[in-house]
Amino acid sequence: SSNAPSGTADNSKNAGSSAQTEKVYNVGSDASYAPFEYVNDKKQVVGFDVDVMNAIAKAEGFKVKYNNTAWDGIFLTLDQNTNDMLISAITITDQRKQKMDFSDPYFEATQMIAYKKGTNLTTLNALKGHTVAVQNGTTGDDIVSKAFGKANSDIKRFDAMPLALQELANGGVDAAVGDNGVVVNYVKNNGAGKFDTAVDPNFPKENYGIAVKKGNTALLNKINDGIKKIKSDGELDKIYEKWFGK
Ligand code: ARG
Structure with missing residues (x-):
């Protein structure tokens, strides 16, 4: 480490680490979304997404710092420059693509309904006339809003997914709709x-991507390059196995 030129700001900040200074990027994540991102007993942000992001950073030679960021307003943090990127089980949608840029997909998901045993609320149609909990501003919210009408009072919106699922557990709603990985994990x-749990056959396939500020092509290219590497060297499969393998 003493090979680095002394007196530069970067060198002093990274004293004791490698001679080549690595950039530290701020990564925003709503860490209430197990098993994708959550806070463990040691108060660390961990999960599938965190492992994926760490693997990309390692492959590309940059460092990351995780900022637990509320879902409500999370996309604004890119323009506010408080986060350089977001990994938060974010579904790539055409609407969101107008406001920010997305990496290539790294995970495939779909919506899933959780309902009280025996009630058979297995489709969106069956859900009509019943109360449904969703996380506000998610693709689960979108799908139910579209079917029920956005202002329908049967839709109960929560700021975090655990609150929506808790409402189901408390009997405050008949069902909850959310990303399959999270719903399965909760029910388990x-x-x-x-x-x-049930997946309505009409629920579309969703792809998760990493979001960056619109126009930040340099960073996006690095992330996509990293995704390519961890897909081809088997690292992404390993991470998948760790979190979703039986
Ligand atoms: N995939 C869904 C969406 O993009 C839900 C993501 C919620 N993520 C979270 N960490 N709370 O709308």
Whole structure:
């Protein structure tokens, strides 16, 4: 490390690390979304997305710092420059693409319904006339809003997904709709025997991407390059196995 020219700001900040200074990017994530991102007992942000991001950073030679960022307003943090990128189980949508840029997909998902055992609320149609909890501003919210009408009071919107699922557990709603990985994880850990889950055959396939500020092509290219590497060297498969393998 003493090979680096002394007296530069970067050198002093990275004293003791490698001679080549690595850039530290701020990564925003709504860490209430197990198993994709959540805070463990050691108060660290961990999960599938965190492992993916760390692997990309390693492959591309940059460092990351995770900022637990509320979902409500998370996209604005790119323009506010408080986050350089977002990894938060974010579905790539045409609407969002107008406001920010997305990496290539790194994960495939779909919406899933959780409902009280025996109630058979397995499709959007069956859900009509029933109360449904969603996380505000998510693709789950979109899908139910479109089917029910946005202002329908049967839709109960929560700022975080655990609150929506908790409402189902409390009996405050008949069902909850959210990303399949999160719903499956919740039912497994909290609702075994109490809830059933279903994917409406009409629910579209969704792809998760990493978001950057619109026009930040330099960073986007690095991220996409990293994604390509971890897809081809098997690292992404390993991470998938770790979090979703039986
Ligand atoms: N995939 C869904 C969407 O993009 C939900 C993502 C919510 N993520 C989170 N970390 N709370 O709308």
